[in-house]
Amino acid sequence: MGHPPACDGPAIAVSDLRMRYGDKDVLTGLDLEIEPGGVTALLGPNGAGKTTTIEILEGFRARSGGDVRVLGVDPVNGGEAWRAGLGIVLQEWRDNGKWKVRDLLRHFGEYYLPYADPWDADALLDLVGLTAQASQRVQTLSGGQRRRLDVALGIIGRPALLFLDEPTTGFDPHARREFHELIHRLTDLDGTTILLTTHDLDEAEKLAERILILAGGRIIADGSPDKLARSAATTAEIKWIQDGRLQIHATDDATDFVRQLLATDGGTVTDLEVHRASLEDAYLTLVAKFEAGEAETAVDAFKEVTT
Template sequence: MRYGPTDVLRGVDLRIDRGEVLALLGPNGAGKTTTVEILEGLRVRSAGHVRVLGTDPGTGGEAWRARLGIVLQAWNDHGRWRAGELLDHLRHFYTPYTTPYDTAELLDLVGLADQAGTRIAALSGGQRRRLDVAIGLAGRPELLFLDEPTVGFDPQARQEFHELITRLSAVDSTSILLTTHDLAEAEKLADRIVILAGGTVVAEGDAATLADRVAGNSRVRYRLDGEPVTHSCADATGYVRDLFARHGEHVTDLEVHRASLEDVYLAMVRDIESGLRTEAPADLMGANA
């Protein structure tokens, strides 16, 4: 994607499989929003090849769009609508092309079954966000785009939403593209993670693989006969097994600290922003699609 003489996206190569949850991460200005808008058919790319559900998003018609679900960061709703009425109204737009969720089922999915008759203006911030998700799910999409979906959720609502994502991908085989700044959420939900920076993909893989490749060693902390010990090693499992074989009950207060997705992400962004890394390391990239 080019704006004037500036390439804001270049060589972005990714694939999402059926039933897969893919998290797209990156700092502000990395090109996440532009990438997603191209895939949704809301922005026309400058060059390259894109297929979403077998169709070029730039030419996708209503039947194609009905197979997508989009949850934006905010929904400009009308406060006088009742939650159930709005969803019942929207789902009818999908009926020529798909088999949408029943309104009651949809409200139950997002935890708003008791708010069907509540005016939108009277919903809490978290409830309004759940309604945003319900709107994106209304047509029972094959591919769901989620942009910062849990902003405004309390911990219980977030947990329920995570269970919903797991159900959609595992049971309904819904493909999900998730953008989020909540790295713990990405690590928990995503089958695969793509990190975008400077308009290109700089890393790809599951959270554990990325952590192993970037950070390498784990830190093992424990007490041996009461004395604190910290050891860094590549194979924490093997080290701990050997430690107990040699010292047994003399080892106490054992902790193993592996690199988290947050550690990986912050390290990569720091490198890129400081100019230390301008291209993706070969060992961080999965197979090209």
């Protein structure tokens, strides 16, 4: 008994992952490597292929091509011992509604006994803040409580790798904040690697140490929230009014551009504004273009901004 076999290499290693449904390419050569520990967010607009990617990593979906290793094993060949090393929290789970909360945790923990030292049900209830609901039937929980139970079931076998697929979809701000606090508590526990998918940049910035942006079937940006923000912010947008017309110019060196502009305008420039593009601006532009069906140009424009 003990923890799932720790692998020496990265928790997740993917190269040139491809997925085709019919004649539609969803993933077109996705490369990705995640070292053990920490929270990584896979961020992308709806329909970018986040769920497909994570289902391939979870071993729930066969891929069309490429090489995938999760905890050192190809998910297609993952056995029960490999499965015991994973925790999975899906978007909307309504399973086992008639069970009582504590019974469910206690029973499901037993499945992990041959592979790990599972959480004690009451300690886990305390961790996810469901002690008061222990004797309630699962179907009577609120949406936020239910998702916290899903997290409890995801980590009950002390997984080396935890998948969270769009964990806060449909939450009100309060439930969302409580959920974020729970994820922070999980990262303090032990070296569990967490991969979360979200379409919400704000959530990714709050929770993750590393953000991977998925669009157009591959990873188009990769870095810490800070790094991504800095690279996005190198471009500035300058607006002014001259001869009664609005002028807009994008530049990497705002100071120099403004100096030259004011030196040569003869006093006609008014309403000058310098606006630094934030990561949010860049991301929202990407999402808007993506939803308008201009996936390729969206990706190119975003790359120009962040690299």
